[in-house]
Amino acid sequence: MAGPAPVEAAVTAAASSGFTATTRSERAAALVALAAALERASAELVAIAAAETHLTPGRLSGEVTRTANQLRFFAEVIEEGGYLEAAVDRADPSTVPPRPDLRRMLRPLGVVAVFTASNFPFAFSVLGNDTASAIAAGCPVVVKAHPGHPLLSRRTAELAREALAAAGIHPDAITLVEGMEAGVELVRHPLVTAVAFTGSERGGRALFEVAASRQQPIPFYGELGSINPVVITAAAASADAASLAAGLVEVVTRDAGQFCTKPGLVFVPAGHGFAAAVASELASAPAHPLLTDGMTSAFEQRVSALSRRDDLAVSRGPGDADARPAVVTADIAAFLADPDALLAECFGPLTVVVEYTAGDDLLPALGHLPASLTATIRSAPDEDVTWLAAILSPRCGRLVFDGWPTGVATGWAQHHGGAWPATTGSLHSSVGASSLRRFLTPVAYQNAPESVLPAELHDANPLHLPRRENGRLVPAARG
Structure with a gap:
């Protein structure tokens, strides 16, 4: 066949x-x-x-x-x-x-x-x-x-x-x-x-x-679908906003942003120059064809719809080709006024940057997050982010610290999942x-002959499997 x-x-x-x-x-x-x-x-x-x-x-x-x-x-x-x-x-x-x-x-x-x-x-x-x-x-x-x-x-x-x-x-x-x-x-x-x-x-x-x-x-x-939110703390932004901005643009534009774990929403403290640094990095980010014409059309429609809003700023990569990378910037008030519009996943090189002014502003915004495959925390060394992890961990299948979520390693401890709409x-x-x-x-076999x-x-465990016997874990026997 x-x-x-x-x-x-x-x-x-x-x-x-x-x-x-x-x-x-x-x-x-x-x-x-x-x-x-x-x-x-x-x-x-x-x-x-x-x-x-x-x-x-x-x-x-x-x-x-x-x-x-x-x-x-x-x-x-x-x-x-x-x-x-x-x-x-x-x-x-x-x-x-x-x-x-x-x-x-x-x-x-x-x-x-x-x-x-x-x-x-x-x-x-x-x-x-x-x-x-x-x-x-x-x-x-x-x-x-x-x-x-x-x-x-x-x-x-x-x-x-x-x-x-x-x-x-x-x-x-x-x-x-x-x-x-x-x-x-x-x-x-x-x-x-x-x-x-x-x-x-x-x-x-x-x-x-x-x-x-x-x-x-x-x-x-x-x-x-997965929005894969990222939260950047004030301490992290103060330490190196430019490096974080460069890293974000790189992962959002890599292979034209066509990853299920692409960061689609980034919360960053206002006043640290992060949005400006992202725009600077975007100026040299080239367009790359998307997988299909239909995906390109959907991407451009999404960018156009966001560009028409007065409460958002949309920056794009150079040139006039389709599927140029795009970054949408909003303040926390614009996000809270219409969160659904900014939480919709966009397949392709687009991300939304939301600037918050204090933890009190951030908390209600995080409450709107749908489940995602990943969530990411970018913090300073030794910064206590326990409270943030407690909020994000129920909303994702994998919680990433001080990295980016686009790599999904194959291993025993990996989990690539999450609640709806990330997975069913x-x-x-x-x-x-x-x-x-x-x-x-x-x-289960009850009173079965061997x-x-x-x-x-089998009683003798001839295949030398790790298994549980009478409630106790028994490691694999050597053959």
């Missing part, structure tokens, strides 16, 4: 691939093989991606490396085995009520639908984090290709299927579909057990409702080891 297929054929093929019965070691080997195939074809794939997305070859080459590293990371996660949450409670007739023999672990859900992102054509696309974590969990994947890079999606899927076959895995563990109608049909398909989506709040909400309205509703893990479920992450949890479901138990739950 090379290239995109009808939804029915793609889902049926994935469900019939036998992939859920593979072992952890088989899946780990497959993930490593996928990483190697991606790296071998890097030059070819980067050339296709550059032509379709306008992103630079240097950026895309780095993203290929990140994607290959993600695949290898998940191989390590499943080989370690702790993600299974294996637990054994042996029978104890002395408890009240008497406890039977209970053994529990996580099992793969089944076919997962993955909707790819436009802004990361490798790291969140056909072999991106959602696909990698689903494959690691033991779930076959049907990928809904993004229309912004169809040729890249087809070629990547073709290489992935070849790599799976060479690793002894049925290639239908990864299939590909295309088109908006196919996406809706995919979410509705009765064999699809979960959906991972990265994209707009509008598109994600529509598909979320489709998933919830099925006769058998399924989980929909959507990463949607704040309990789960779309990056890091815990992202596997989205595609797993627990099953012959029917998975090896992970």
Whole structure:
């Protein structure tokens, strides 16, 4: 099944691939093989991606490396085995009520639908984090290709299927579909057990409702909109406003601001020259084409609407090309008078700088913040920002101190999530080891004969897993 297929054929093929019965070691080997195939074809794939997305070859080459590293990371996660949450409670007739023999672990859900992102054509696309974590969990994947890079999606899927076959895995563990109608049909398909989506709040909400309205509703893990607020304290601005301004402009304009973690709203104390320093940095920030014409049009409409307001100042990068970087400056009174207008996410190189005069002004403004993937505090060394962290931490999935939030490292401790509208479920992450949890479901075995138990739950722990036995954590045994 090379290239995109009808939804029915793609889902049926994935469900019939036998992939859920593979072992952890088989899946780990497959993930490593996928990483190697991606790296071998890097030059070819980067050339296709550059032509379709306008992103630079240097950026895309780095993203290929990140994607290959993600695949290898998940191989390590499943080989370690702790993600299974294996637990054994042996029978104890002395408890009240008497406890039977209970053994529990996580099992793969089944076919997962993955909707790819436009802004990361490798790291969140056909072999991106959602696909990698689903494959690691033991779930076959049907990928809904993004229309912004169809040729890249087809070629990547073709290489992935070849790599799976060479690793002894049925290639239908990864299939590909295309088109908006196919996406809706995919979410509705009765064999699809979960959906991972990265994209707009509008598109994600529509598909979320489709998933919830099925006769058998399924989980929909959507990463949607995020404003990613930054709070700069007076002490930090006094220490180095110019450096902070340069850093902000750099992260907002990097790759034309097309990051889900781009800082879209910055609170800064008035009177420290920060806004002027940002305008100075912006004067040399060049325009960069956005991923699609539709995104460019939406960006320009947003900038034009803000420019028409008398209570806002809008500065732009040099020249007259579309998608020139833009910074909107407002005082705290303008923000509080109409917060929704300044809290709407804008995809592209735009950020809003709100000047406050005192902590008393800042507090009510922070109360308007929606949930975001990230929030950031820029403070002076040894400054006590406990109060600020207490306000921001419930409003984000990751709280960043004295840095910028645009890098999302893959690791065991990473959390890339947040409450609505950042995601459809704040309990789960779309990056890091815990992202596997989205595609797993627990099953408990009561008084089961060992012959029917998975090896992970056998008394002797033959696979040497870390697990909990009679309530105590037992580290992995050496093989």
